[in-house]
Amino acid sequence: MDDLRDAGTPADDSELAIEGALRPTSLTEFVGQQKVRAQLQLLLDAARIQRRPPDHILLSGPPGLGKTTLAMIVAHESGRALRMSSGPAIQHAGDLAALLSSLTPGEVLFIDEIHRMARSAEEMLYLAMEDFRIDIMVGKGAGATSIPLDLAPFTLVGATTRSGLLPNPLRDRFGFTAHLEYYEPEELERVIARSALMIGVGLPGPARDEISRRSRGTPRIANRLLRRVRDYLLVHADQTAGDLAAVDAALDLYDVDRIGLDRLDRAVLDVLIRRFRGGPVGLGTLSVAVGEEADTIESVVEPYLVRIGFMGRTPRGRIATPEAYAHLGVPHPTGALPLHDL
Template sequence: MSALDDLTNPELESDAELAYEGALRPKTLKEFVGQTKVRGQLELLLKAASMQNRTPDHILLAGPPGLGKTTLAMIVAQESAQPLRMSSGPAIQHAGDLAAVLSSLIPGEVLFIDEIHRMARSAEEMLYLAMEDYRIDIMVGKGAGATSVPLELSPFTLVGATTRSGLLPNPLRDRFGFTAHLEFYDTSELEQVLRRAAALLGLEIEREALAEIATRSRGTPRIANRLLRRVRDYALVHGTGPTLAAVRAALELYDVDALGLDRLDREVMTTILTRFSGGPVGLNTLAVSVGEEAETIEAVVEPFLVRIGLITRTPRGRVATRTAWDHFGIERSQDGSLFDDL
């Protein structure tokens, strides 16, 4: 079987993609690129727990998608030499769901709950007691004859991940012994991420090409790795090698511009600039105009646009900045909004 057959065989391609994802995840804190402060804090927390022969404190990882929260949870389990149990907030919609998970944990196990802010309220309240006293109360029976039966739990470490830390109730947030706020990566850090990924893929790529991908990756390692895969595919199909020209051609094909804006980003921006004369425009009105959910605009699109200075949020709505008008080359109408100091 030829190398081309390997790439076009669906079963082998699926295995290759799974191997790719697993290979790119760092296994230790030393391998993890970026988030220097968070890595130092986690290293101290884990070493102190090891020296005292106890389970590490519960950890909350907060930050935008794609910055490494799941990877850090895996590293916590690896560095603690403990097994990892993975779940997610949307999967825990009843207290019984959480009770089943907690009661099956072995001593020292690390429980990772992704999007923890989306758990059901009844499960959150059960988690309070479990995190503090390693105990849960299970109701047996119904009505006046119902009784509460305490169930002791093995000591465990909860690692919660959230992209919306403001939605976590204070009683839950306060029970985490350590909260890490993950920040977007700068270009040099993303170049390190891409260099490591290229080496694992056996891909020889020019430094200028890596820098080009890094500048278009929105400060997010997950996006950087995904774009590297698309560049690899483009170079393979066209037989050009992963040169700077190939990178630019591949990213143009996939609608990623020089700032890292994708199709939805540009649609949102052009809607604000042309249909609403630069704003202000409300979130719900904007979402309807582009045919997307308001939550998608607010959680996925808007943070990046605000961070790179294309829009700003005001009490009246979203407003385009001077940089946005210049980047899209659209002439501002007489009544168009413009923040001259941005």
């Protein structure tokens, strides 16, 4: 089930091709995030009128909400080329210097997970963003010299799921910062309707609504669930049109329940409630008990459980709320306090 909601890349070329085809290519096609779209449109229009590259842009928010797609749209609507990289790939200042020095005038550079860049590369990026210049050190020790290298003007689009980890000097050099919010069910239904049309799947309104309610407020998950429904229809019904019953059967097969919880989500709640009596439990202990990496629980599972009120974070550890007990059908222990009383 992890591939239905994981923030990583698709498993094969066909999935990558489909995911790329479903991406909108303009702000008018992009569904949701109305305020961010309006702000970006103003930024791009002003840059076009002044015939200059758009200001540097920082996009933050949970995985799967459209940060990469918006970076592609910025390049497309600016009529510029797009260069893509990621923070983990830039672990030395030399890596960044090679990338920046190869940019063409006006090119858009997209760095995903920018908070994971090496500190030495971050410090080099400060000067590059502000003055379109970098200093390259030649030699070592007392004989080392700094050689300035001018860069072609470019637009940096940074994406991060953890904006709090960005140092203030880097964050301050972005001309525009936007935070992407989770989608409402009606917005996700519009995403699903558009995607279903593009991949040739016919679904009535109730079926689209069911997928949207199980998509955790995330378009990427909605599109992946839609593709699994398409697969189910092709294999079990030998057709590309389905109803609510077919959607229920397909998503139940992949262990996605009515509110979007999957096997790992329920495993975390089950361990927290049945083994540790609802907590509090430290993240490390919870990770060992479930048999999953702590980072996966913290970055993938926990945010959604906290958002829907099934888990709370306290100074002593994670706790399960009465709503989580009710969802799993486990009686709530007598005398336990609701989350808002802790």
